[in-house]
Amino acid sequence: MKYLPLTERQIAWRAAQDVSDGTYVNLGIGIPTLIANYVPEDREVIYHSENGILGMGPEPMPGEEDPDLINAGKFFVTILKGGCFFDSSLSFVMIRGGHLDLVFLGAFQVSEKGDIANWTTGDERTIPSVGGAIDLAVGCEDVRVLMRHTTKTGEPKIVKECTYPLTAKKVVKRIYTDLAVIDVTEKGMIVREIINGYDFDKLKSVTAADLILDENWKYLIVPEI
């Protein structure tokens, strides 16, 4: 059967459906940033940017960019009503002190136990850059990862043990990929949703960790975007 892996926007759309009303959320650089576009409009969500913004809004209209108003990825953003500014110190009190409800991150690898590797490949030729990655992974009770299920060359990114240098141990609660939605639990990795045209056996073949199929698993259905 034919199948279409989700696009990055579709992965973000799926994650966005899990952002409930009234939550304080940090969106990591990369696919997570797209989530803000797809949170249902009846939900009031407050976005945190680690460079010192709560209540971050969408990108500004052309011509209205303010060089002093950027997000953690250094892109122009806006601030919404009820938002505020603060310094980096208070920003990381929020992050490390467990004040955010939800953090979405990208990752190179996630292990069976919820370990995450997302800040350096350990490659001697790539300059290491950690930013707030470790703080975000360690500080929040509910860390979720958005990533492609495999690397460009087809290697599994969900693994028994991370081979890349760790960001943090046992922190990831849920993974959204282009193929599935998987929860990291005490019992192991539980597959909650799989895309149409794909199946559990195929999913196992592109995953290097043990998977358990939720008996109430569903199709992972997203709109065309």
Place this chain on the structure above:
Amino acid sequence: MKYLPLTERQIAWRAAQDVSDGTYVNLGIGIPTLIANYVPEDREVIYHSENGILGMGPEPMPGEEDPDLINAGKFFVTILKGGCFFDSSLSFVMIRGGHLDLVFLGAFQVSEKGDIANWTTGDERTIPSVGGAIDLAVGCEDVRVLMRHTTKTGEPKIVKECTYPLTAKKVVKRIYTDLAVIDVTEKGMIVREIINGYDFDKLKSVTAADLILDENWKYLIVPEI
């Protein structure tokens, strides 16, 4: 020869003459609080209050008291132009981080080495209350003490070793008493000024630490106030 020990106001007046233009100063509870009244008017001095004020001004006019604007002694105060408010955390960053230029404290005892005891007598019947006393004594490079030279019963308050529980070790730089001005130096306690009608031998007799008379010592002269 007759002599008149300084009044508390006169001790404060003398200390005030040493507050130079442009300094950030914290005045401890008690005699030190009086200093603000006597700093020469051509000097711009910024008073810090550990409950979160810089640029603290004198007590308000009757009827203009604001219960939200008090000093560390819980008395009504005002704020001067250029002053600001901040939280207790930043206030103690200022104190402990060495950002104040001058701290004036009261004391039960000061030792030869500059140890100070000013927060508790260790008396089992008196409730201990430390407030910001230790932070102030430890945080500032220039801690000065204002106190009577002896206790009400005539016991020396300047001693070889403090017998009361310590506030901090080796921090006091200068002592202003009702009889003298004494510097605490590497070489020992050097008497800089003695009140008129008193002399070095008499001073030694009411002091339980070794004193050195500065060869350029002067009379400690203050106005009547």
Place this chain on the structure above:
Amino acid sequence: MINKIVEDTRQAIQGIKSGDTVLIGGFGDAGVPFKLIEAILRTDVCDLTIVSNNAGTYKRGIEALLLAGKLRKIICSYPRSSGATAIVELWKNRQVVLEVIPQGTLTERIRAGGAGLGGFYTPVGVNTLIAKGKEVRVIDGKEYLLEKPIRGDIALLKANKADRYGNLVYNKSARNFNPIMATAADIVVVEVNEIVELGKLDPESIITPGIFIDRVVLGGQK
């Protein structure tokens, strides 16, 4: 929709229970959430540990809690004040446990609790009674004490204005411990003088971002 405003102080302190550690803002009378404290008096919770700069005066605030027999312990920097009689009596009679902490260490321990830190080294208290039972460590030639974080089950704060997100601004020296206590408890409740529309507080001047706040209640003017 986010709306942290509750109708009355009874709802505001919901969830408080006997044995809790309660952070209470204020320095002297400034910035003390008197109405929230009064609401505790109307419950049957007891055996509380209070963390606050002072221990109450003139039968109001924390002193009222002491007199009502609701407190097991007070952690503060300065219990002695004119008008503070209950703490003195109860302490003398060993009817309340008193822990006195240097004020800057108190602020920093609460901040550490809110910031997810495990502890810190401070020079304050070395060679004093405060050091008793604490680890002393020499770092770069200077002695420091290890101090641990403090957190509350609930924090009771006072601010000047709030919006429905719980963004706060304070009034003058009534700010004091309130902003750090806002970061360091499981439930954070604030009594305010005024509730304003969302957007009325300047984003540059909000002192406590609403993320730290769970409930807001109008307390009546100071």
Place this chain on the structure above:
Amino acid sequence: MINKIVEDTRQAIQGIKSGDTVLIGGFGDAGVPFKLIEAILRTDVCDLTIVSNNAGTYKRGIEALLLAGKLRKIICSYPRSSGATAIVELWKNRQVVLEVIPQGTLTERIRAGGAGLGGFYTPVGVNTLIAKGKEVRVIDGKEYLLEKPIRGDIALLKANKADRYGNLVYNKSARNFNPIMATAADIVVVEVNEIVELGKLDPESIITPGIFIDRVVLGGQK
């Protein structure tokens, strides 16, 4: 009379010397004191250690210092950025020492430097490369790393407005590291968009009290 305003950026950075550790505010381009950095380029100081969130881009700011060969070391959280080429090249060729620190640990280490603390325990970096060479300690069942304070010989900051006391307010996300760096250096210099009369800044809204600031210079509009 207190007047911290100086005429030009040359006077503003007076006292900087070869081998110094220089704290530089900013995140991306927001809140970077570009004019003060340019002033360094016009001196012969070198062998500097820079502490900043990023490592400069597009031949401006810290990247200009790198290209001019003035830096021995950069301590930052995120050197990799689009437009950051100098740091990548110099790091590959081992011509500059790079120390990468988690952003929250960087802010906290600078704050500790300004707050007179000897260090702190953070859970950030446990079980990672960041933990290498650092003390790991279990406190209340959780693992933490011991992190030490960072201080600068000089701090170069950017703010929006200042008065002659050095009281500062910032603009939007250009605040970032500036307020904490203000507390943690022997000489603290700030480049501002505007200088206002004493009393024009609201005492409730001043973010950096002038006590932390030594010199203020008008930098021209952002």
